[in-house]
Amino acid sequence: MSTLHVLSHSPFGDDRLTSCLRVIGANDALLLTGDAVYALQPGTAPCSELKARGLKLFVLAEDVQARAIEVPGWAKAIDYPAFVELSIHYDKVNSWL
Template sequence: MSTLHVLSHSPFSDNRLSSCLRLLGSRDALLLCGDAVYALQAGTTQRQALELMPDAISLYALDEDVQARHLTPPERLNLIDYPGFVALSCQYDKVNTWL
């Protein structure tokens, strides 16, 4: 069963990102939105962890949130808009929001 994992909290305030990364399966995807996009900051251990994820795991972020924070995303990142978020949610068997 494939799962879309959605993170919206800053990766610098707690360990949700690292917990999520440990649970990702080969058919899963990770979507960063809100303050979770700060994990994309160059030179951080969070960004390094995202870059070390297996290629089979898709990485997404809401374009609006990345642009609002003036971040330069890694090449493997797929930027999506809100309609893309809805489509992505329908593509996976489950959606797990890390509250």
């Protein structure tokens, strides 16, 4: 069973990203929204961890644009309609509230 994990909190304020990475499976994907996109800041531990993991990683384009963060080549920026499509593609959606 595949899961789309959705994170919206900054990785610098709590440990949701760390907890998510402990349970994410090979068939799962991760979508960063809101302040969670700060995990893509170059030179930070969260960015290094995400890159090293080689996950299926998506980010909401609107959120990276609002925070002036560049999307690395190993992540894919998507819009809201693509977010809906992702939600349908995976068996479950787990929002890390």
